Amino acid sequence: MGASGLEAVMRDVDREIHVLEDGLREGKLTLAPTVDSALRLVNRLMLAFARAADRAIPGLGEDSDPLEVFKAFVKGDPSLNAVRDNVRELVYYRNCLDALREDALPAHPVAMAVRTVRHTYLYMRTRAIKEYGLQEK
Numbered sequence: 001m002g003a004s005g006l007e008a009v010m011r012d013v014d015r016e017i018h019v020l021e022d023g024l025r026e027g028k029l030t031l032a033p034t035v036d037s038a039l040r041l042v043n044r045l046m047l048a049f050a051r052a053a054d055r056a057i058p059g060l061g062e063d064s065d066p067l068e069v070f071k072a073f074v075k076g077d078p079s080l081n082a083v084r085d086n087v088r089e090l091v092y093y094r095n096c097l098d099a100l101r102e103d104a105l106p107a108h109p110v111a112m113a114v115r116t117v118r119h120t121y122l123y124m125r126t127r128a129i130k131e132y133g134l135q136e137k
Helices: 002-025 031-052 066-074 078-098 109-132
Strands: none
Touching (some): 002 031, 002 109, 031 078, 031 109, 066 078, 078 109
């Protein structure tokens, strides 16, 4: 993929996160679709970052189990474990929804999901700037 492909994916993900943030500000987001979007975006970031590092993850896509994507993503570079807690948080939200246990979610889970995907993006953006020379905004 290279740095230019990673840059394009990061730009698209950033744009989609802005849409979520706008929806959050306007009170238009609901939990399940927001969590699903956040999980897809985090997967897209991990897959693009792995491709840029010439460590493509065959057989997994943005709709794959995020824990499987993470496991393949971090292989060979344990410093990427910083993403783990964010992935786990979003998976926890999805599991609570699947188990009909919204009572087990933290306060304001929609906002937390949006902020978690933004946090993941910012961490990976910083790594991409350092490692691949992507331009700062």
